[in-house]
Amino acid sequence: MKPVLAIVAFCAALACASLPAGAVETCPGDPTAPADTPAIRIDTKGGPALGAMQYPRTAPLAAKQVAFTFDDGPNPDTTPIILDILDRHCVKATFFIIGIYAERHPEIVRDIAARGHTIGTHTWSHPNNLRHLSLASAQREIRRGFEAAEQALAPASEESRLRLLPFFRFPGLNDSPALIGWLGARNIATLSCEFGSDDWRQIGPAEVKRRTMRNIASVGRGILIMHDTKPRTAEALSSLIVSLRQQGYEIVQLEAGDDARELAAAVPDPLLGAIRRAEAPSAPLSAALAPLTNPSLETAESLR
Numbered sequence: 001m002k003p004v005l006a007i008v009a010f011c012a013a014l015a016c017a018s019l020p021a022g023a024v025e026t027c028p029g030d031p032t033a034p035a036d037t038p039a040i041r042i043d044t045k046g047g048p049a050l051g052a053m054q055y056p057r058t059a060p061l062a063a064k065q066v067a068f069t070f071d072d073g074p075n076p077d078t079t080p081i082i083l084d085i086l087d088r089h090c091v092k093a094t095f096f097i098i099g100i101y102a103e104r105h106p107e108i109v110r111d112i113a114a115r116g117h118t119i120g121t122h123t124w125s126h127p128n129n130l131r132h133l134s135l136a137s138a139q140r141e142i143r144r145g146f147e148a149a150e151q152a153l154a155p156a157s158e159e160s161r162l163r164l165l166p167f168f169r170f171p172g173l174n175d176s177p178a179l180i181g182w183l184g185a186r187n188i189a190t191l192s193c194e195f196g197s198d199d200w201r202q203i204g205p206a207e208v209k210r211r212t213m214r215n216i217a218s219v220g221r222g223i224l225i226m227h228d229t230k231p232r233t234a235e236a237l238s239s240l241i242v243s244l245r246q247q248g249y250e251i252v253q254l255e256a257g258d259d260a261r262e263l264a265a266a267v268p269d270p271l272l273g274a275i276r277r278a279e280a281p282s283a284p285l286s287a288a289l290a291p292l293t294n295p296s297l298e299t300a301e302s303l304r
């Protein structure tokens, strides 16, 4: 086969391999990719703890399916760049946001939601290990994280507000049985991961990509943790998406069941659904609530 024909055939094969059977619509910014990110629905009833790095159970992912998650934002310098890259490649992801940043940059939270991504929470101020706090303080960290997310989304459309799902990720993945049980009683799923990206380490974007590809290949399917606060992540992201798809991986979006928010709001002491549009507080949470005893945003480097 002549080189040009070989390239054409190769690209055609890539396009076919990237598209699910029967799909016709392709991504405008990345014609080898599908226009939609398939949804993987998580049953949040009882608040399961999911992710094989820590737990026996995980999300119902098929072989070579990878769910992108981004922690520690929103960040005005990097999150918008990452959102644009995801849009260009028609990838929907999940953002585990920090409450204090959501309060500081609510417009970015609304942008994440408006673009159709999933939003979960990651505490109010990202204490590196909730086990080191009293149970009451840790619970307050988690509660305020959800409240800040709901408040940021309160002025948004109904569709956008529904992008906040009963998903929680522990800072540094440092969980505790007591807190998992407390979340579970409120029908909040704890989401860990199958693999990280090492994007919090002092490495370049090429190395972030290399390690991420290696980590994914070693497990074959799962939830990937990245950080939308890291310029190296933004720099690596486009190439990572393209390479994963070229190797036959399907990028999927974590979603919950249609009744997930109702389930979370129906408990006596809910974490999600406590703030509704009409009654969203007008004052910032940080002004309305007592200061935290252990704010540790400066040590927000997470995931081990």
Ligand SMILES: [Zn+2]
Pocket (backbone or CB within 6 Å): 071, 072, 122, 126, 170, 171, 172, 300, 301, 302, 303
């Ligand atoms: Zn984190």
